[in-house]
Amino acid sequence: MTGTTGCPGNQRSLSKALGGAALVVLLSAGLAACSYETPSPQPVAAKVSTQTQAATAPAETGRGSALGPVVSDSFGNADYYTTLPGDTPAIVAGSFRISEAKLAEFNGLQPGAPLTPGTKLRLIPAPGPITGAKGTAVVDANGIPTSYVVEPDDTLGGITYRFGLTEEQLAEANKVPYAYEKGNTYFIRTGKHLQLQKNLVDSRSGTGTSVNNSFGQAIFYTTVDGDSLDSLGYKFRCTTDQLLQYNPSLTTDRPIPAGTKVRLMPGELKIDGAQGSFTADTEGIPLTYTTAPGDTERQIEARFKAPDLEWANRPLTGTDRVWYDFSDLPSGELAPGQTISLALNKPIHKGPS
Template sequence: MSGETIIDSFGNADYYITVADDALALVAEAYGFSEAKLAGFNGLQPGAVLAPGTKLRLMPEGPGIGASGAAVVDTAGIPTSYTIEHDDTLAGITYRFNVTADQLAEANKVPFVQEQGNVYFVREGRTIQLQKNPVDSRSGTGQAVENSWGTTVFYTTVDGDSFDSLGYQFRVGTAEILQYNPSLVETEPIPAGTKLRMTAADLPVEGARGTYTADANGIPLTYTTVAGDTEVQVAARFGVTMLSDANGPTSGGGGVWYQYTHVPSGELAAGQTISVSLDQPINMPGLDS
């Protein structure tokens, strides 16, 4: 097979253009499909003869179970955006548009698209991006300073960095970068050598409005709760995966030492100083410093 493969922004093969002597079964095998599935994608019967120059779809055509709405496509037929319909699912969307969940998260500059922490990516009426924009090959090579969970807290830019390149790499939207770094202007290039904050630590947010302490490098260590704070929002503000990993039970079995005012919502009692660092845990036997 020597025909042209049309790929998306992630390198996923979406179409194949046939040449002389190509056969449906051989094309299907080359791209990891059964002949029946590839035939179904293209409205053909298994065994159909392929004329040279036939543009074969390597992904489902049109609406389907779990992705029933209309998509926007570019001139090459690559899906670029999609508005979520009622009863759509993550599995349906990734299957129909030939992208992985991680690629979908990258395109939308979010940490994850799975349902986590009561944050739902797949929501009816939401328009999502299915591709990413081109970025400079020099981007993303600056110095990153991470917290103990591996989340980048600070990043020093290099030539070629842009809001898109930073957003795709660190899964943070342009609006958030501008909030965290008020000296930046969206319509102007980001100068090389700029030290950017990549989390909301300095920005009190709904559900995490308290104060925090940090080490000499500015990495948050502890957080003191105020009324209305929730576990999910505190974790999100400081780029923490699981607060319980740094806050063990007072004694005995599982759970955490800190108290709630409303357990189902994760609302925390005010006035508690909670660890937001795996390096300085609280009530973790053998690990507390």
């Protein structure tokens, strides 16, 4: 299934999650760099940071703005609003950037009907299936959707609209770089359990030092107090399973000590389609790779978070995009025994063989 673009109703978001689109590849062995999407395990209901606060007017002042209590999800999206005296559908709809018609639809109101003070209004669609999102959702005690099971014919646009999320927020909640289809890799798949919220993380987390490769991809991170598998997963878009596979010393039942150097790519861990050996510099940044039988460009890129081998291996002459040889060009399978570059700043350029 291909996802559609997000719906206008998502403009009510009070805050946007940080962008971080990195290259995604679904590996047949279930192993990939943290920026590559793999199936999520069966989730438990997420712990949601639900905030009740006064709404902030987008531009207007005085009673042109809705100033009552707001219940927000873990991303700061306003999901519910409780009316005050003087509130009107126009004021509420304008404050949260939805149409009056949508506000009426979400709450079963007659268009233009006055609002009773103390009424808790939904700012996202009412519970239950809609076109593009017909599956079952779990909600917490505050009515915030926390997880969802994908049904046939669901779409990315339908899911994000139903739960008031952006595509980026959905990706972050599931610790993947993006949620749309790319390169025949589909995030939205029938039966898949999606997380709709982030778990709480320590405010000190995520401030450690990263080591990036020449493609700008973070491949190592040194932890600080407060870092956890969740905080690393959200920041670097690594699932918990991936982090545990790349770092055997980490466990789910113990905190991560400050100063721990965490690997964010398979690296030493061989994966299907990337079974060869490699060299690295003193910081552990991969430099060269020697191909093994069955290796493919896509899997080598995934193993080392090197999203464009082409630019590190340009031919000196001719019109071919790379100098190295393929044993099966349609599948991207490389001939074994070739030493290729994994670093843009240390390319290997050769003439055609």
